[in-house]
Amino acid sequence: MFKKLLGFTTASVLALGLAACGSEDATTEETPAENGAATEETSAHIGEQVDFEIIGIDPGAGLMNITINDVLPEYGLEDDWTVVESSGAAMAAALSSAYENEEPIIVTGWSPHWKFSDFDLKYLEDPLNLYGGAEDVHTIARLGLEDDHPNAYAVLNQFQWEPEHIEYVMALINEGTDPAEAAEQFANEYADLVATWTDGVDSVDGDELTLLYVAWDDVIAGTNVVGSVLESVGYDVELTQVDAGPMWAGVATGSGDATVGAWLPTTHADYYAQYEDDFEDLGSNLHGTALGLVVPTYMDIDSIEDLVVE
Structure with missing residues (x-):
C-alpha cells in the first residue's frame, strides 16, 4: 500500500x-x-x-x-x-x-x-x-529523474490514457472504494493498456519515489494508478498531497520526483512559466479536458x- x-x-x-x-x-x-x-x-x-x-x-x-x-x-x-x-x-x-x-x-x-x-x-x-x-493533463518530472530512476522515468513517459479510463477510476473512488484499491482494480481490468506503460521496463528492488498531487478527483485517480503501476515493478512509492503551488515547486526543487496532474496550457500556466527551466515536461497523458x-x-x-x- x-x-x-x-x-x-x-x-x-x-x-x-x-x-x-x-x-x-x-x-x-x-x-x-x-x-x-x-x-x-x-x-x-x-x-x-x-x-x-x-x-x-x-x-x-x-x-x-x-x-x-x-x-x-x-x-x-x-x-x-x-x-x-x-x-x-x-x-x-x-x-x-x-x-x-x-x-x-x-x-x-x-x-x-x-x-x-x-x-x-x-x-x-x-x-x-x-x-x-480543451486542455491536456501533463506528466512533469524533476530534472535528473531519467538518470536516477530510468525505469520509473520510462513508466511515466509512456503513461497515457483516455477520459473513459480515468472516469472509471474516479467513479470507483466516488462510490467508496479506497483510491489505492480502485487503482489496482483498474490495473487488473485494463491490463493490456497498463502493459504499454511498462513495456521495456525492468523491475527494481524498493527504490523510493515521491509523486506529488493536488486533491482534485481526477489527479487523485491518476496519481494512485501510476503509483500502483510503479509499485508493481518494485518501487516504494510515496504519494504526497499538496496544493498546486507546492506541487510545482516540489518537482522543480527535486523534493518530489514527478506529478501526473499538470493541467496545461491554461490551468497551471503561471506555475509552468515560473518554473519552466527547472523541470522536464514529459508531455500529455490525457487529452480532452474542459x-x-x-x-x-x-x-x-x-x-x-x-x-x-x-
Whole structure:
C-alpha cells in the first residue's frame, strides 16, 4: 500500500443552504435581450437564487484565477458576483446537496470528473472563450529523474490514457472504494493498456519515489494508478498531497520526483512559466479536458452572459 502524507490544503466550510426563489412573487417574465445577454430582471432572479455566489475550489488554482481575474471582469460580473473559495471536495459536496434538492447552484467545474456521470450538468456557454479550448493533463518530472530512476522515468513517459479510463477510476473512488484499491482494480481490468506503460521496463528492488498531487478527483485517480503501476515493478512509492503551488515547486526543487496532474496550457500556466527551466515536461497523458462554469440542466440558464446584471 502507498505511504501517504496529507498536505495542507485549503478547505473552507461552505454554507450549503442555498435559497431557492421559486415562489410566484419571485417569478419574472423573460424578454429577449440584445446580443444574447439576459435582461436585468432575469439576471437578478438567477443571482438572487444563488446569493450571487459561484462555488469555487482551492484558491490559487488556475480555474479560480481565470474565473476571478478574467471571466468576472470581462463579462462585467465583478461588481455583483463572488467566487467562493473552497476545495474540490467542498465544491462537489455543495453541488451534490443542491442537486439532490433541485436547488440552483453555479460551480467552477472541469472534466473529466465523476460529477458529470452522477448528475445531469451542463457548461455555461463562454462566448468570449476565456476558459479556452480543451486542455491536456501533463506528466512533469524533476530534472535528473531519467538518470536516477530510468525505469520509473520510462513508466511515466509512456503513461497515457483516455477520459473513459480515468472516469472509471474516479467513479470507483466516488462510490467508496479506497483510491489505492480502485487503482489496482483498474490495473487488473485494463491490463493490456497498463502493459504499454511498462513495456521495456525492468523491475527494481524498493527504490523510493515521491509523486506529488493536488486533491482534485481526477489527479487523485491518476496519481494512485501510476503509483500502483510503479509499485508493481518494485518501487516504494510515496504519494504526497499538496496544493498546486507546492506541487510545482516540489518537482522543480527535486523534493518530489514527478506529478501526473499538470493541467496545461491554461490551468497551471503561471506555475509552468515560473518554473519552466527547472523541470522536464514529459508531455500529455490525457487529452480532452474542459473548464468552465457548470450548472444543473434543470436551471434555465445557458450562457455566462445570462449572469450579467444590466
